[in-house]
Amino acid sequence: MCLYFKHDGSDMVVVGVYVDDLLATATHEELVDKFFEDMAVLSIKNLIYVSRFLGMRVHYDDHHVYELDQEVAIDELLRKFGMENVHGERAPIGKECNDNPALQEELLPAVDKSTGPRFGDFNLWSTACCGLHAIPDRTSLSQSTKATRQTHQPRLADWELCKRVLRYLSGSKSVKLRMKGCNSGAALRLEGFSDADFAADKTNRKSVTGGVVLLNGMPILWVCKKQGGVALSTMEAEFTAASHICRELLGFRQLLLEIRLSVEPMPLMVDNQAAIKQLRTE
Incomplete structure (x- = not known):
């Protein structure tokens, strides 16, 4: 997925592109219409409000809530x-x-x-x-x-x-991801949770990193993958998992700031006291 955006004073247009599928949004609906008018030379079809994208069903209600399901x-x-x-x-x-x-x-x-x-x-x-x-x-x-x-x-x-x-x-199958809208100009809340399963792989004793990043309460990234090296302690495995989620948080924060959205200070939740102490000294 590639993200393109354009600023014009206080107005903004954001377009997400995945192969030959597009998602466009803007601060005003007229800007979205103008975008498709400008791109008419490429024979892009405007389906108005999104209802399906990449196999996901998208629903938007009057309470400014997006719901995604498959x-x-x-x-x-x-x-x-x-x-x-x-x-x-x-x-x-x-x-x-x-x-x-x-x-x-x-x-x-x-x-x-x-x-x-x-x-x-x-x-x-x-x-x-x-x-x-x-x-x-x-x-x-x-x-x-x-x-x-x-x-x-x-x-x-x-x-x-x-x-x-x-x-x-x-x-x-009826479980949905939900994202609520927020007040215009309000800072977004970006938070991360990390965990590790020490020496979980019984073949090579590598640990497994688990984590999730939430944007205003909705998961936008989750990970569960084997760590590259063999951790020698629970603290090391938890520290590795926390550093992975930290990188993701910083990446999302940079993206949101580039499209001129304010972000609250980002908390990271780690459930290992030794790893927390190590993180605070870094």
Whole structure:
């Protein structure tokens, strides 16, 4: 996603571009209309108010609240795998997610041409991986979609995790991301939360960074990824996670300031006292 903006005194136009899809907004509706008039030479189609973008359904109400959901995309994904009527799961992963993969060596079977594709075939696995990555508005899937890393030699355990995620989506497809409007000129609240799971990977004992960045209470970035090095203590793992979220906060702050939006002092929530003391001395 690229972001372009133009200032003209107190007026401003902001355009987000993703491949051949555009989102345009401005301080006045007339500025948006003028933008599309100026870009008419490129045969850009103006769909007026946004209702769908990158597979997400967008709803805006009279209370200045935006809601994002992917219920339609989830229904389509479940229908593709014949799971429209499955019982939902309360969580996308279980405690077995951190089991040593070396103990789960049974691979998915190849396609049986004589009997046709089975539910656990490799081709369907690839389709499921693409489908899960097409659900970008779910913070709860950051850890569970790690199963899609096994694209070369997926195991049966990976497929079971994938089916669990699909059942979770079936039971939570109506969940939405909400962002409320704020008073004109009011400073935006940008805050971050970081955490770390020390030595979580039982294969190489690398820790996992987890974190989220909120803008006026709405998640705008979330991360759950394995750290590059092996942390020697819980404090080191937490410090690494906190530094990752700090970089993201600074990036968002710079972007908001460039488009002339004021930002409150940014708090970072860390749940490790040793890491907090280390951060305060840096």
